[in-house]
Amino acid sequence: MSITPFQALACPLDGKPLSRSDGAWRCSDGHSFDIAKQGYINLLPVQQKRSHDPGDSKAMVAARQRFLEAGHYQPIADAVSRAVLNHAEAQTLSSEPFSCLDAGCGEGYYLRQLADAATNALSLSLMGLDISKWAVLAAAKQDAKQSPLSSWVVGSNAHLPVQTGTLDSVLCMFGFPVASEFARVLKTGGVLLQVEAGPDHLRELREVIYPTLKPERSSEVEAPGGFTQHSSERVSYSLTLKRSEEIADLLAMTPHLYRASAEGRARAAALETLVTTVDVRVVQWLRV
Template identity: 85%
Template sequence: MSITPFQALACPLDGKPLSWSDSVWRCSDGHSFDIAKQGYVNLLPVQQKRSHDPGDSKAMVAARQRFLNAGYYQPIAEAVSHAVLGHAEVQKADRLPFSCLDAGCGEGYYLRQLADAATNAQPLSLMGLDISKWAVLAAAKQDAKQAPLSSWVVGSNAHLPVQTGTLDSVLCMFGFPVVSEFARVLKTGGVLLQVEAGPNHLRELREIIYPTLKAERVSETVVPDGFIHHGSERVSYSIALNGSEEIADLLAMTPHLYRTSSEGRDRAAALEVLVVTVDVRIVMYMRI
């Protein structure tokens, strides 16, 4: 793989391009943002924070990190990497770096997998952004074991600190899509990949924690403004979780942890083994 630094950051206060020198990002108006010693930069101004500690908690991030690093969602990562790198191949006959923002990157698993899947002939420029400082810290720490692969940023999808019309691709996985912002930062011909839960996702876990399951809504693909539909894929398979810790980690990284009752949580905590369906939809849109 060949990774080049991410160049398209913008000042979160005025949108001006940021340039990097002496471990600091600066805009032409003199706003400056230090790179923390752990290797990430905070581009989330207080006025864009809706709470003191927004996004996923430290415990949720740790649960997701253990679960993803155990490989349970690797088929999803492979399908996403394949789609992104396939598009990069078509798009980048010129071999210029192909840029990818993971918007709501969590602890960075999917960008690490993307970097691993890329060949030397496909230079990438990667940025992971999340509103949770715990997520970005965990991503930067895991990345620091190698030469840093990505730029890690604390920020919000609602006001991406990224220059307009600069990106080749944006990922939004199980996250909080703000499609108007994704449209703003993508180049014409760039792609947005959204990954969301399908109707059978974690069905066996949901059957245990909820008294009844709501009938599935048949969700139509609504193509967001400024995009055309560029393909969809379904990834579906079963996983077997052994032991209450792994089952607790899966529950802790989903919104079900807060939606279920304490009885539902107790029933999940009593499980020692769980075979559960993974069922996700990957939808790709192209910016026009």
């Protein structure tokens, strides 16, 4: 198994290729971006920020890290790794590593799971990007415990700092998809893999925090521009959380933390155990 950081980065200011030298990434126009001591790079210019500190907070990142490392979403990680590696194995005759971007990587859990699941015969080139500097910092710190496996980048899905047509796969895990940018950075025949909440996802938790549940949206989704649907898989199982701290971490890593009323959050905080449904769709789109 050969896993290396993805290298085909682009300047977020002018889109030109970036080259690494002397602890920084630079483009031909002289724009320079220092590599942080933790190993990540910030490619999110001020003009692309919607707030001073966009994305998940430090507390939300810590909650997600505790929850995911406990293995509660392991079946989702397994399904994603299988899907990506099936495409990578079909490309074994290529002399180039199979490149994969996790767009909205959080603290890097799914890329680490992918790296762990890869076989010795595969060569992967990985990159994790998130708009939250706290998420990318946590991912880089985890990665630093061993030889760096991925490029970790603070950036936006709306302006991916990636050279055009250089990726074999893009992951968007419960994130904010920008189909036009995903289509731009993927090679023809590349795969966009989206994980989205299904109709029963965390239903029992939602029944606790909301007075009523909204009608579910149709599961029929049109192919984004530049893509055609390849496959769709449902991952559904029952999850038992036995401590109030685990329930709090689950709520903290979802949008429901802010959508729920104070009363709803208080009802969730009073729970000591929770049995809830995990229900997600793993949808693969082919770049045409």
